[in-house]
Amino acid sequence: xxxxxxxxxxxxxxxxxxxxxxxxxxxxxxxxxxxxxxxxxxxxxxxxxxxxxxxxxxxxxxxxxxxxxxxxxxxxxxxxxxxxxxxxxxxxxxxxxxxxxxxxxxxxxxxxxxxxxxxxxxxxxxxxxxxxxxxxxxxxxxxxxxx
Amino acid sequence: xxxxxxxxxxxxxxxxxxxxxxxxxxxxxxxxxxxxxxxxxxxxxxxxxxxxxxxxxxxxxxxxxxxxxxxxxxxxxxxxxxxxxxxxxxxxxxxxxxxxxxxxxxxxxxxxxxxxxxxxxxxxxxxxxxxxxxxxxxxxxxxxxxxxxxxxxxxxxxxxxxxxxxxxxxxxxxxxxxxxxxxxxxxxxxxxxxxxxxxxxxxxxxxxxxxxxxxxxxxxxxxxxxxxxxxxxxxxxxxxxxxxxxxxxxxxxxxxxxxxxxxxxxxxxxxxxxxxxxxxxxxxxxxxxxxxxxxxxxxxxxxxxxxxxxxxxxxxxxxxx
Numbered sequence: 001x002x003x004x005x006x007x008x009x010x011x012x013x014x015x016x017x018x019x020x021x022x023x024x025x026x027x028x029x030x031x032x033x034x035x036x037x038x039x040x041x042x043x044x045x046x047x048x049x050x051x052x053x054x055x056x057x058x059x060x061x062x063x064x065x066x067x068x069x070x071x072x073x074x075x076x077x078x079x080x081x082x083x084x085x086x087x088x089x090x091x092x093x094x095x096x097x098x099x100x101x102x103x104x105x106x107x108x109x110x111x112x113x114x115x116x117x118x119x120x121x122x123x124x125x126x127x128x129x130x131x132x133x134x135x136x137x138x139x140x141x142x143x144x145x146x147x
Numbered sequence: 148x149x150x151x152x153x154x155x156x157x158x159x160x161x162x163x164x165x166x167x168x169x170x171x172x173x174x175x176x177x178x179x180x181x182x183x184x185x186x187x188x189x190x191x192x193x194x195x196x197x198x199x200x201x202x203x204x205x206x207x208x209x210x211x212x213x214x215x216x217x218x219x220x221x222x223x224x225x226x227x228x229x230x231x232x233x234x235x236x237x238x239x240x241x242x243x244x245x246x247x248x249x250x251x252x253x254x255x256x257x258x259x260x261x262x263x264x265x266x267x268x269x270x271x272x273x274x275x276x277x278x279x280x281x282x283x284x285x286x287x288x289x290x291x292x293x294x295x296x297x298x299x300x301x302x303x304x305x306x307x308x309x310x311x312x313x314x315x316x317x318x319x320x321x322x323x324x325x326x327x328x329x330x331x332x333x334x335x336x337x338x339x340x341x342x343x344x345x346x347x348x349x350x351x352x353x354x355x356x357x358x359x360x361x362x363x364x365x366x367x368x369x370x371x372x373x374x375x376x377x378x379x380x381x382x383x384x385x386x387x388x389x390x391x392x393x394x395x396x397x398x399x400x401x402x403x404x405x406x407x408x409x410x411x412x413x414x415x416x417x418x419x420x421x422x423x424x425x426x427x428x429x430x431x432x433x434x435x436x437x438x439x440x441x442x443x444x445x446x447x448x449x450x451x452x453x454x455x456x457x458x459x460x461x462x463x464x465x466x467x468x
Contacts, residue, residue, distance in 0.1 A: 001366070015447055019439065019440060025359075037457065048449075090461055102228060
């Protein structure tokens with residue numbers, strides 16, 4: 001199975017990527033913070049119905065992941081280690097969903113999540129591997145027994 | 148039972164976990180793999196139980212055999228990877244205060260040392276996995292594992308794999324599928340076998356695809372497997388309810404992945420669209436894909452100004468610390 005992808009809000013404007021996600025067979029995880037941002041954009045600003053947002057998300061087989069105490073503790077770890085919570089609160093809260101390898105953040109703003117090292121990539125790097133990817137994106141050896 | 152009945156490091160399961168991890172570190176200099184940790188906890192739990200001691204291990208049958216339920220394991224345990232086969236397991240913090248020279252601590256230490264003597268040797272881990280699988284509730288688990296392992300080994304060694312042998316092994320496993328226990332999954336066995344038959348009987352079998360589709364089928368089955376009453380122990384009702392709540396989602400996920408593969412197969416073999424079982428799946432997935440494309444195309448203009456909106460959100464997201 002491909003590594004799980006944690007989606008930042010910024011990727012939702014790339015409709016080709018959302019279409020690509022639908023055929024991607026790894027887990028696709030939307031943190032509830034990003035879900036809120038996308039929903040506010042669609043519902044409060046664009047006047048769409050919440051069901052419209054949910055339809056896109058569910059048809060692309062994107063999982064909504066709740067913000068649990070476990071995830072909060074991970075965000076606290078980021079804030080304790082990196083500081084500057086005022087400027088990076090939502091980044092830490094979203095990145096906390098990708099705390100454990102091999103989860104990978106997909107974002108248009110890679111520098112905002114640079115503290116996750118090589119587990120950050122852009123939609124293009126996923127859709128067109130080899131063209132722009134810095135690392136190989138594969139966090140584990142292919143020869144590990146799956147059984 | 149409640150979560151706090153499991154999370155305290157001083158409970159027997161915390162003591163056992165600490166001993167398994169530190170015994171491995173003492174002998175090898177490194178923390179154990181998830182596979183070793185899980186198999187040792189599983190065997191330790193079973194062997195002690197046979198002697199009348201219950202460490203109340205929260206565990207279930209899942210993708211890699213009998214596995215601990217991570218969410219319910221004590222706070223001191225650290226995992227660095229989501230997948231059991233790829234994680235290492237370490238201990239964070241002090242030794243459990245409950246570990247001492249009392250008879251229970253001594254019994255636990257002796258059992259852990261005994262397991263390490265048996266299984267922390269060359270080839271020992273594979274023996275531990277076999278020993279655990281020997282106790283699997285369903286024959287299908289053993290047979291499907293054998294099928295996947297043979298397929299994986301033959302690909303790894305780049306052997307001139309025998310498609311016929313793999314197909315035979317797969318059919319033998321599916322013949323043992325516990326249909327009455329898992330009717331939802333059983334309903335998909337014919338389409339799965341039809342697709343695998345298509346792969347293995349083609350002039351140039353795509354073994355990577357066979358492996359991928361077999362893994363996806365297995366992973367989906369395991370969502371049901373862990374919920375079976377014979378397949379979990381010491382799990383909280385919240386845990387099993389959480390597992391159960393995901394079944395519908397995972398069924399859709401499996402269906403989509405399977406349909407994508409069958410569409411892919413039909414691109415190389417057009418007559419597949421006329422297949423009585425696979426044909427409707429191909430047509431349905433293609434229609435879904437067209438509908439989704441149309442939906443996304445209709446929303447393209449919605450994203451003008453989205454970047455500015457996100458910048459403002461980020462700027463305003465300040466709790467004041």
